[in-house]
Amino acid sequence: MLQHGPLLERLLAGDFICQITDEDAYRHLSQEQTQQEINHYLRPLNRRLVSNDDHSVYFLGFHELTKEAREHLSSQFSLTVQSLLPLLEWLQLVQETLGRDSALTAGDTIKLQEFVLRTEDNQSLRQRLNTLASDRFFNSQSEQLDNQVKLIFRRLKEHGYLLQPHAERQYYVVTGKIDYLIDLIRFIRDEEHLPVDDTPTQEALI
Amino acid sequence: MAPLEPAIASNLFSIGAERLALLGKHHKALMQGYVDGFIDESAFSEGALKKLIAARILWRPDEQQPLALRPLVSELIASMVADENRRQINADVAEKLEQIRNRVQAYRDAQFKGDYSVAELQLQRLTEHVHDLSGQFEEAIDSLWHRLNSDFGFVSSLDDKIRENERAQKQLRRLLDGLDLLDFHELIELSEGNNHLRKLLVSQLQNQLSSHHSSLLEVQKRLVELLAKFRQQQARSLLIANMAAFLRQHPKYQPADYPHRSDVPSLFNQAASIKPQAAIALDKATERQVLAELVRALPRPSSVTITDTQSASFSLLLQDEEIAARQQALKTDVENFYLRVIDQGGKISALDYLSTQQLSWDSEIWLYQIIAEYQALPLDEKQMFSITREEAPASAFNGLLLIRDINIGLKAA
Numbered sequence: 245m246l247q248h249g250p251l252l253e254r255l256l257a258g259d260f261i262c263q264i265t266d267e268d269a270y271r272h273l274s275q276e277q278t279q280q281e282i283n284h285y286l287r288p289l290n291r292r293l294v295s296n297d298d299h300s301v302y303f304l305g306f307h308e309l310t311k312e313a314r315e316h317l318s319s320q321f322s323l324t325v326q327s328l329l330p331l332l333e334w335l336q337l338v339q340e341t342l343g344r345d346s347a348l349t350a351g352d353t354i355k356l357q358e359f360v361l362r363t364e365d366n367q368s369l370r371q372r373l374n375t376l377a378s379d380r381f382f383n384s385q386s387e388q389l390d391n392q393v394k395l396i397f398r399r400l401k402e403h404g405y406l407l408q409p410h411a412e413r414q415y416y417v418v419t420g421k422i423d424y425l426i427d428l429i430r431f432i433r434d435e436e437h438l439p440v441d442d443t444p445t446q447e448a449l450i
Numbered sequence: 451m452a453p454l455e456p457a458i459a460s461n462l463f464s465i466g467a468e469r470l471a472l473l474g475k476h477h478k479a480l481m482q483g484y485v486d487g488f489i490d491e492s493a494f495s496e497g498a499l500k501k502l503i504a505a506r507i508l509w510r511p512d513e514q515q516p517l518a519l520r521p522l523v524s525e526l527i528a529s530m531v532a533d534e535n536r537r538q539i540n541a542d543v544a545e546k547l548e549q550i551r552n553r554v555q556a557y558r559d560a561q562f563k564g565d566y567s568v569a570e571l572q573l574q575r576l577t578e579h580v581h582d583l584s585g586q587f588e589e590a591i592d593s594l595w596h597r598l599n600s601d602f603g604f605v606s607s608l609d610d611k612i613r614e615n616e617r618a619q620k621q622l623r624r625l626l627d628g629l630d631l632l633d634f635h636e637l638i639e640l641s642e643g644n645n646h647l648r649k650l651l652v653s654q655l656q657n658q659l660s661s662h663h664s665s666l667l668e669v670q671k672r673l674v675e676l677l678a679k680f681r682q683q684q685a686r687s688l689l690i691a692n693m694a695a696f697l698r699q700h701p702k703y704q705p706a707d708y709p710h711r712s713d714v715p716s717l718f719n720q721a722a723s724i725k726p727q728a729a730i731a732l733d734k735a736t737e738r739q740v741l742a743e744l745v746r747a748l749p750r751p752s753s754v755t756i757t758d759t760q761s762a763s764f765s766l767l768l769q770d771e772e773i774a775a776r777q778q779a780l781k782t783d784v785e786n787f788y789l790r791v792i793d794q795g796g797k798i799s800a801l802d803y804l805s806t807q808q809l810s811w812d813s814e815i816w817l818y819q820i821i822a823e824y825q826a827l828p829l830d831e832k833q834m835f836s837i838t839r840e841e842a843p844a845s846a847f848n849g850l851l852l853i854r855d856i857n858i859g860l861k862a863a
Contacts, residue, residue, distance in 0.1 A: 291724075325704065432705050442686070443688070
């Protein structure tokens, strides 16, 4: 268990472990033997290892759902629900601004400067970014585009959706937590039978 | 088939060489035509155009249409530059097979007649056909890999990529069907009793085709995987767009309370964070050395004695009190001045009063305080006093006025 010390510490701190954030740790976590060891170790702390459906990201959940645990989950859930729209809008905005043909996935790189440059010249993108930055989730007070973008990316880094490989270089890598977010949305959609399609219509296929 | 007469053969050679040279001579204009899809006729002289048309390099598809490259020439260029947008895959095996059969027959007939030079020529043609057949697959496989490895980067949108992938899969199926047409029993029969034929049709062709077959299967696997990836990306984009639209339309939307269900979905089971903390422990004698070094390595605070700071704050406090007392004294003196005005009933100059009473205030501060006190009066009391300022311009160039003195008097009620 000693060799997984730093990994356990990250997990306990609430980090999401995926191939992007920590490749070695992710490889370890993908082995059933290690999973069992870690779960055994975490048992007295009332924690267990949880992953999303396709096992692309690992994090810790409660082992037993005590009253306190449920209260924590409940408050966390309402925060997550609040953050859904700003996160989705950000995903759309990045895709459109950078002219990508598909949504962001784990491992994609975003250059901050490129994003700023493209937004600067486009009034409608600028407007959307402005609205997004002032959303409660990002809560920017600044009117400056540069500051708004920096704040948005910093917040997403804090929330674990982005990774900044070099502190002084302004480029970010999308982490596997995005997959988790998508899974979450898909789950809510299925569970609540929301009228939200993700298959192209018949005309689009032809 | 009769062998070509030397005269015709040399004629063929010179015409072919001449026409190939035409391609080289007009390479830039022709390439521009390939890119644009039509030929800019002004780039050529009339004679050159005639020659190019006669050489079957250019043609006019329709009376109204501009000149264009012949499809075969376009195809040649597409294959040379691996332009996947235009490159074509020829999956027609039946025709080639038919030609091979005919050539084998002609070869055997010539041998039977003992006409060895004709037989030699037929074998040469047969070899070409076999190589063509193999090359046709090679070209197709090369094109498919090229498209795969570039992730279909030659089209921009995801929808186009999906369509291109599906098209490639159809081509691949046709190629595999074509391979199925090749019946090695038939080829073995064809080459029976002839070493040359057996080598060409059986060992060589079989070898090549079986390697093509496995390549095609590999490409097929990868194409299917890539298509699945494309579809997944497409689904993700759509989910994001549609969910965002839904949430925008229903700002009050609140999903069910999953954390309070009896069976909490694992996606929502995200535990509170625990931060392991540690402090220095002194119970292990072996670690003392390390700890002592750590303590020694601590940066020392700069030497500020405690008494110094105490006296400083003490005097500061005293000063504050002193200032408050002086302010109070000034206020009282100004109030006395106003009382004098009321007693006397006439106008009194502030500075005169200051000097007659032998007060120690600086004259400017004195005037300020008098004005401040006047402004602080309630409105009805303010009206009881008349205030007149003795002013002088500060300089001839601006409208700035300096107050020299103030006269306060009681207004006649």
